[in-house]
Amino acid sequence: MTGLRGGARVALLVAAILQAGAALSVGAGDAAPAFVLPTASGETIALEKLRGRLVYVDFWASWCGPCRRSFPWMNEMQQKYGARGLTIVGINVDKRRPDAERFLRQTPAIFSIVFDADGKTPEAYAVKGMPSSYLIDTAGNVVAVESGFRDEQKAGLEERIRALLPPQ
Amino acid sequence: MNRAAVIAATTVPEIPMRYALRSLVLFMALVAAGCATMEPPKPWERGDLTKASMQIDPDKLETKIQQHVYTSKEAATGGYGVGGGGCGCN
Numbered sequence: 622m623t624g625l626r627g628g629a630r631v632a633l634l635v636a637a638i639l640q641a642g643a644a645l646s647v648g649a650g651d652a653a654p655a656f657v658l659p660t661a662s663g664e665t666i667a668l669e670k671l672r673g674r675l676v677y678v679d680f681w682a683s684w685c686g687p688c689r690r691s692f693p694w695m696n697e698m699q700q701k702y703g704a705r706g707l708t709i710v711g712i713n714v715d716k717r718r719p720d721a722e723r724f725l726r727q728t729p730a731i732f733s734i735v736f737d738a739d740g741k742t743p744e745a746y747a748v749k750g751m752p753s754s755y756l757i758d759t760a761g762n763v764v765a766v767e768s769g770f771r772d773e774q775k776a777g778l779e780e781r782i783r784a785l786l787p788p789q
Numbered sequence: 790m791n792r793a794a795v796i797a798a799t800t801v802p803e804i805p806m807r808y809a810l811r812s813l814v815l816f817m818a819l820v821a822a823g824c825a826t827m828e829p830p831k832p833w834e835r836g837d838l839t840k841a842s843m844q845i846d847p848d849k850l851e852t853k854i855q856q857h858v859y860t861s862k863e864a865a866t867g868g869y870g871v872g873g874g875g876c877g878c879n
Contacts, residue, residue, distance in 0.1 A: 684839040714833040743833040750832050 646747035649764055653678070653757040654745035658712065658735035661722075666710060666735050668761070675702075675785050676757040677709045680743050683724035684715075685751040691770040692728045698782060699732040705786045706759075712737050714751075758785060 647654060653676075657667040668676065679695060681688035692711075699709045709732035715721040716738055725734065737743070746755065749768050756765040756778075765781055767774060830838065841847045 680833060682833065682836060684836045716834075716836055720836070740831065740833050743831070748832055751835070753832075 646749060647745075647755065647763055648766055651763050653755060653761055653763050654742070656712070656735075656737070656742045656745070658737050658742065660733065660735055666733055668710075668757070671708055671710075671757075672761055673759050674706050674708045675759060675782065677707065677754060677782070678746075678757060679709065679711045679752055679754040680714055680746070680748050681711050681752045682714050683720040687770040688752045689724070689728055691752055691754075692730055694770075694775055696729075696731045698779065702782055702786060703732075705789065707782060707786060709733065710735060712742055714738070714740055714743055756781060756785070 653668060655668050657665050657669075659665050668678075677695070677698070679688075679691065681691070695709050695711065698707065711730060711732060711734045713721045713734060713736045715724075715736075718736065718738065721734075721736065743753075746753070752768075752770050754767045754770075755763050756767075758764050764785065765778070767778065837843060846852050
C-alpha cells in the first residue's frame with residue numbers, strides 16, 4: 622500500500638504544480654498589475670506613470686462585438702472627464718495588428734490605445750471575458766472590474782468615475 | 790542449452806507487485822497531467838474562433854432554408870435543435 626500512497630503523492634504534486642500556473646483574477650481592492658505597452662506611434666504607456674490620475678483600462682479586440690459598442694462611450698467619457706483627471710487606456714489583444722488597425726479606422730478612439738499581442742497583460746489581470754475593464758484609482762488600486770459591455774452598465778460606471786474624480 | 794533454460798533466460802524477471810502499482814499510478818498521473826496542460830484558449834485568444842468559418846452554423850439563413858427543404862422532402866421534422874419535436878405541428 623505504501624507504493625500507492627507514494628504514487629498518490631506524486632499525482633498530488635503534479636496537480637499542485639499545474640494549479641500554480643493559473644493566475645488569480647484581479648478584483649476590487651487589489652493593486653493593479655503594472656504594464657508598459659507600445660502605442661501605434663511607437664511611444665509607450667506605463668501604468669506607473671499614470672499615478673495620480675484615475676485610469677480606466679479596457680481590454681478589447683477587433684473580433685469582439687461589445688468592444689465596438691463600448692468605444693463611443695469611452696470616447697465620450699474621455700472627452701467629458703479627461704480634463705478632470707481621467708485617462709482611458711484601451712489595451713488591444715489582437716494577435717494580428719492589421720485587424721486592430723482596421724477596427725480603429727472604423728471605430729476611431731480619442732483615448733490612448735496600446736497593443737499587447739502576446740497577451741501578457743490580460744494574463745496578469747486574468748481577464749475573464751472580452752471586453753473587460755478595470756477602474757484604477759490615483760494610488761494604483763483597482764476599484765471596479767467590469768466584464769462585458771452592456772448599455773445598462775454605462776450609467777453606473779459613469780457614476781463611479783465621477784465619484785472618484787476631484788470635484789469640479 | 791535446453792528449451793527450459795532458454796525460456797528461463799528470456800523471461801522478464803518478476804517485478805514485485807508494489808513497484809508495478811507505483812509505476813502504474815505514476816504513469817496514470819502523467820497521462821492525466823498531459824491532458825491538464827491542454828488548456829482551452831483564454832478569453833483574449835478567441836480571435837480565430839470567432840470567425841464565421843469557425844462556426845458550427847456559419848450562415849443561419851441558409852441553414853434554415855436547407856432545413857425547410859429537407860423536412861419537406863423527408864416528410865419529417867425535428868432532430869435539429871429546437872425547431873420542433875417531431876410533432877409535425879410547426
